[in-house]
Amino acid sequence: MLKRVKVEVSAHHVHISREDLDVLFGVNYELTFFKELSQPGQFASLEKVDLISADGRLDNVRILGPIRLKSQVEISQTDARRLKVDAPLRLSGDLEGSASIKLVGPKGEIILKEGVIIAKRHFHCTTKTAKELNLVDKSIVKVKTGEFGARGLIFDNIEVRISDEFSDAVHVDTDEGNAFSMGGVCMMGEIIN
Ligand SMILES: [Zn+2]
Known part of the structure; x- marks a missing residue:
């Protein structure tokens, strides 16, 4: 999904x-x-x-x-x-x-x-989204950033953290952001699980 x-x-x-x-x-x-x-x-x-x-x-x-x-x-x-x-x-x-x-x-x-x-890259995930995607805490997902950055890339080994204190967002570091030529500090990607 x-x-x-x-x-x-x-x-x-x-x-x-x-x-x-x-x-x-x-x-x-x-x-x-x-x-x-x-x-x-x-x-x-x-x-x-x-x-x-x-x-x-x-x-x-x-x-x-x-x-x-x-x-x-x-x-x-x-x-x-x-x-x-x-x-x-x-x-x-x-x-x-x-x-x-x-x-x-x-x-x-x-x-x-x-x-x-x-x-380590991670996915801050709300309980609602976790249910939708059938994820549990510490699940591993991929995120596809390809069509959005100048360089296509799918990140693997993204650990899922689930909490209602969160808002849905994947966090990567500057090396990873540079790797897919991310334009700003925030873009959209697609979770693949
Ligand atoms: Zn974070």
Whole structure:
């Protein structure tokens, strides 16, 4: 069955814990809203940090809000190569044994022992759409972006996450967006399952 769905490029970003935000930006600092993201309640903040590894750096990486229990850094494979960090391909929140990096903010710096991942592409799926497409949590689907980008492409191994907190959207990273010459930050694709 085919279903048209938004495909969005998620650029490299940082999720931050209360504790780490205190160190990087000052005690009780609050993130400044910049713009809404497709997933309800999630937003891009104005705040940015620099990522520093033993062999490289990536400056001005945006923090996404709201704050989380654990800090997490999501980068592309291109970024990982540039930083020379061995970041595993994982879904958000699956951080055990992931890569380490230093975060530098205006008021301080921290060394994140683990938390650096290359985000695995995924489908934020509502319960209603899951029923329609006969999907369960952790199902694997493909998304066809071919007719919409300048380069035709079908992505496989897209993990389905189901929640009524979500709005339907497939998330890929900047390497993947570039691979199908995606014009903007959001295009339509077709779920194939
Ligand atoms: Zn996502």
